Amino acid sequence: PCRPWASSFFTEAELSRISTVSPLDFDFADSSALAKALEGVDVFFVTYWIRFAVGGDSHLKAAERVAGLFELARRVGVRKVVFSSHTQAS
Numbered sequence: 522p523c524r525p526w527a528s529s530f531f532t533e534a535e536l537s538r539i540s541t542v543s544p545l546d547f548d549f550a551d552s553s554a555l556a557k558a559l560e561g562v563d564v565f566f567v568t569y570w571i572r573f574a575v576g577g578d579s580h581l582k583a584a585e586r587v588a589g590l591f592e593l594a595r596r597v598g599v600r601k602v603v604f605s606s607h608t609q610a611s
Contacts, residue, residue: 535563535564535601549586549589549590552589552593555590555593556593556596556597559593559594559597559599560597560598562594562597562599563599563600563601564599564600564601564602564603565594565599565601565602565603566602566603566605567587567590567591567602567603567604567605568604568605569583569586569587569590570583571583587604591604
């Protein structure tokens with residue numbers, strides 16, 4: 522069902538190589554484990570978000586964590602990142 526949308530971002534060859542989606546639980550404080558988990562990944566689908574700013578966390582801090590994650594993905598060779606945030610979606 523999402524192929525028409527995805528095909529506007531990926532070539533047919535890229536779509537044929539997307540064979541598995543593996544969920545990843547991660548700790549932003551452990552960048553070496555994150556880097557290792559991302560090695561060999563071509564397309565990284567990110568759905569990280571926080572709903573409420575509680576316990577000293579904030580939307581700004583979440584955005585900074587995601588920016589760091591994107592930079593880490595770039596450094597280890599991830600070719601594409603697809604990001605979906607649900608905060609204040611309408």
